[in-house]
Amino acid sequence: MHSQKRKLTYHVATTLDGFIAREDDSFDCFSNVGDHVTDYLTMLRAYGAVVMGRRTYEIGLKFNVTDPYPFLDTYVVSRSLKEAPNPRVNLISGDVVGAVRALKAQEGKDIYLAGGGDLATQLLTAGLVDEVLIKLNPLVLGTGIPLVTRLPSHVPLELLSTKVYRTGVLLLQYAVNP
Amino acid sequence: MHSQKRKLTYHVATTLDGFIAREDDSFDCFSNVGDHVTDYLTMLRAYGAVVMGRRTYEIGLKFNVTDPYPFLDTYVVSRSLKEAPNPRVNLISGDVVGAVRALKAQEGKDIYLAGGGDLATQLLTAGLVDEVLIKLNPLVLGTGIPLVTRLPSHVPLELLSTKVYRTGVLLLQYAVNP
Numbered sequence: 001m002h003s004q005k006r007k008l009t010y011h012v013a014t015t016l017d018g019f020i021a022r023e024d025d026s027f028d029c030f031s032n033v034g035d036h037v038t039d040y041l042t043m044l045r046a047y048g049a050v051v052m053g054r055r056t057y058e059i060g061l062k063f064n065v066t067d068p069y070p071f072l073d074t075y076v077v078s079r080s081l082k083e084a085p086n087p088r089v090n091l092i093s094g095d096v097v098g099a100v101r102a103l104k105a106q107e108g109k110d111i112y113l114a115g116g117g118d119l120a121t122q123l124l125t126a127g128l129v130d131e132v133l134i135k136l137n138p139l140v141l142g143t144g145i146p147l148v149t150r151l152p153s154h155v156p157l158e159l160l161s162t163k164v165y166r167t168g169v170l171l172l173q174y175a176v177n178p
Numbered sequence: 179m180h181s182q183k184r185k186l187t188y189h190v191a192t193t194l195d196g197f198i199a200r201e202d203d204s205f206d207c208f209s210n211v212g213d214h215v216t217d218y219l220t221m222l223r224a225y226g227a228v229v230m231g232r233r234t235y236e237i238g239l240k241f242n243v244t245d246p247y248p249f250l251d252t253y254v255v256s257r258s259l260k261e262a263p264n265p266r267v268n269l270i271s272g273d274v275v276g277a278v279r280a281l282k283a284q285e286g287k288d289i290y291l292a293g294g295g296d297l298a299t300q301l302l303t304a305g306l307v308d309e310v311l312i313k314l315n316p317l318v319l320g321t322g323i324p325l326v327t328r329l330p331s332h333v334p335l336e337l338l339s340t341k342v343y344r345t346g347v348l349l350l351q352y353a354v355n356p
Contacts, residue, residue, distance in 0.1 A: 014196075016192075016196065016350075019196070029332050138352060140333045143329070154319045157317055159346035170350070
């Protein structure tokens with residue numbers, strides 16, 4: 001029997017000018033009430049695993065959250081962390097691309113790429129990101145943590161769906177074309 | 179009789195990661211065929227004047243286009259240009275904010291702010307931009323000319339309308355809240 005490969009989805013909130021957080025990693029400028037939050041929590045349940053960079057993981061750590069997605073297999077990419085502060089958290093420290101490729105080859109539900117921009121860029125460049133799911137917030141920041149960082153060349157996307165929320169947040173689903 | 183103030187609309191194509199052009203000012207990565215182009219040409223007719231930065235103006239100059247919008251009163255903001263290469267082009271070299279404020283106070287149709295990001299940031303910061311109209315193209319660039327540059331604080335927007343084109347381009351209309 002042929003099984004469908006697990007999709008890797010870069011699922012993140014951005015500003016209209018393409019930032020996923022302020023320069024200090026804060027993101028309180030993003031709308032955190034309304035139907036788009038309910039939808040987000042529902043969508044999280046469709047994933048089986050989450051992969052994130054160390055800085056993204058540390059956003060929760062600041063609030064003593066060592067296991068931000070207790071219902072997902074959790075992977076944190078870091079060269080500096082020697083030990084995960086929670087036994088449920090798996091560290092990826094060496095060959096990130098190889099580790100994520102292996103994770104995608106396993107059986108399971110889709111994989112949530114929660115950020116940050118550097119990790120997403122690395123995985124986009126390696127051709128491992130299948131979808132980009134953007135919660136486009138109605139504001140411009142002018143500066144911050146970018147959605148992606150320097151790419152070898154531009155990455156064309158295919159718009160799959162859009163949803164408009166009353167808050168002015170847009171949910172934009174794109175396929176990354178191979 | 180009370181007349182409606184002329185709106186200033188920052189109307190520009192962006193990538194999903196918030197760039198209005200590549201670092202070398204090229205923008206051939208943007209979709210230039212399809213209904214969104216027809217709509218753009220129609221929308222241009224609703225403006226009475228266009229304001230742009232010198233680098234934006236020079237994109238046309240490279241192709242010997244000295245009067246890119248012959249049906250609009252044309253203003254180019256520049257400290258370096260001493261003389262406009264076309265008599266229809268008015269140079270704004272000193273108090274940009276004052277000049278644009280004066281232009282908005284005149285009778286006439288709405289004003290098209292065609293870029294670039296630095297000029298838009300200056301006018302956003304001065305509270306002179308009324309709307310942001312984005313042609314969101316389905317791609318990420320990773321690096322380029324940003325939609326806006328460093329702002330004193332984030333600028334909240336209000337989503338007014340959306341339109342989805344078959345090319346995957348989205349037209350997003352936002353009001354800049356005072």
